[in-house]
Amino acid sequence: MTATLANSRDIALQDRARRVIPNGMWGHMATRSIAPGYPQFFSRADGCRVWDADGNEYIDFMCAWGPNVLGYHHEAVDAAALAQLRVVDSGNGPTETLVELAEELTATLDHADWCLFQKNGTDATTACITIARAGTGRRKIIHARGAYHGAVPWCSPSVVGVTAEDRAHLIPFDWGDAASLDAAVAQAGDDLAAIILTAFRHDVARDQELPTTAFLQAARAHCDRTGAMLICDDVRAGFRLDLRGSWARHGVKPDLAAYSKAIANGWPLAAIAGADRARAGAESIFTTGSFWYGAAAMAAGLATIRILRDTDALAHTEAMGNRLRKGLDEAASRHGYRLRQTGPVQMPMVLVDGDRDLAIGNALCLAALRHGVYLHPRHNMFLCAAHGPxxxxxxxxxxxxxxxxxxxxxxxPA
Known part of the structure; x- marks a missing residue:
């Protein structure tokens, strides 16, 4: 193996953090959940590159876990946000930018008649659930086993601190399995409020699975027949696969969809986009946050959506994803390995075939770090428009x- 990374400053920062932060870090960005040796702290980012606290440079294939869609420090996006910051960001009420962004999104997304804004994907998915229950007067929510919809009690992948009551009205089914979905709908009976689905199956450490049109149509038909709401959790894939919404190519429209990550190229923003049939539910609930009306992130979102609309950024990113997939397959084959690359090429999951305990994937990604590339051994990765040939x-x-x-x-592999 090659020499380890210079990481003395990162180690020192981790030691300091453990004194004042439980476990030294929390959530999905805690590198102890990836593999020992990953840098925890970073000093800067630009384009498709990041630098850790010790100054080690990496070509980045996590893109801030998804928000970086155009490139870190995109000049036009940041200029729009900073110009708004100089006037007002959080004030006694929103600015005109809120209305402009809602108008832009409803004109862009093929399923949207109205929008509400938040800060995080979990904010948006949770509000979608609340709106669906308010609009239908029902309680049951059907979701796919293993799907990630956020990190609050109703949907967190961890059940520590979660009560059975928090999840009393959730009914699981197997992603992509129409018979399993049929059974879940039957179990919900006349109390079905919503079916919530991620844009595609992107479970951790598993092959990714794109939806079939038939599966989405089956979910849509169940909601049409029962009066339930169909919710697309497009937090991870939104504005990467199709500006009209990730299901637009299937001709299936959700009643509610949650967006975040790429919506503002790294500025903190989330959105719910809804159809008119879900408007009454949205109008009846109370949901809010002190920073949900911040104008700077909305200005960044407006700029991001317009750039994605007016340039070939999405097509370019897809082309780079295809180039990466081909190159990785060839590199693996040269050394006697075989990869399983699944999901959209813009958001690749890369696993080593036969690597049952992920030990090979962990070692491969750690070795790639030493050669200046930041990969993830068990989570889908992301490309952005700043990645060039x-x-x-x-x-x-x-x-x-x-x-x-x-x-x-x-x-x-064994």
Whole structure:
């Protein structure tokens, strides 16, 4: 193996953090949940690159876990946000930008008649559930096993501190399985408020699965027949696959959809986009947050959506994803490995075939770090418009060297 990264400052920061932060870090960005040796703290980012606290540079394939869709520090997006900051951000009420952004989104998303804004994806998915229950007067929510919809008691992947009552009205089913969905709908009976689905199956450490049109149509038909709401959790995939909404290519329209991550290129913003049949529910509930009306992030969102609409950013990102997928397959094959690359190429899940305990994937990603590429061994990754052909080729070369490192160490599937 090659030498380890210089990481003395990162280690020192982790030691300091443990004194004042439980476990030193929380949530999905706690690197102890990835693999020992990952940098926890970063000093800057630009385009498709990040630098850790020790100054090590990486071509980044996590893109801030999704928000970076155009490139870190995109000049036009940041200029729009900063111009708004100089006037007002959080005030006694929103600015005109709120209305402009809602108008832009309803004109862009093929299923949207109205919008509400929040700060995080969990805010948006939770409000969608509340709106669906308010609008239908029912309680049961059907969701796919293993799907991630946020980190509050009704949906958190951890049940520590969660009561049975928090999840009393959730009914699980198996993603993509029409018979399983039929059974869940039957179990809900006349108390079905909503079916919530992620845009595609992106469970951790599993092959990703794109929805079939038939499956989405079946979910839509159940909601049409029962009067329930169909909710698309488009937090992760929204504004990466299709500006009209991730299900637009299937011709299936949700009643409610939750967006965040890429909506404002890293500025904190989330949105619910709803159809008119869900408007009464939205009008009847109380949902709010002190910073949900911040104008700077909305200005960034407005700029981001317009850039995505007026440029080839999405097509370029898809092309770079295809280039990366091909290069990684070839690099793996040269060293006697086989990859399982699933999901959209813009949001790839990359697993080593036969790597049952992810030990090989962990070692590969750690070796890639040492060669200047930031990958994730068990979570889907992200590309952005700032990734160019030279970045992809350099990353593939680095991963090729990482495969050589783990092969030399004798790490092979059992």
């Amino acid at each position: 030279a970045d992809i080729d350099r990353a593939v070369e680095a991963v090729d060297r990482a495969f050589a490192d783990i092969a030399a160490a004798g790490l092979r």
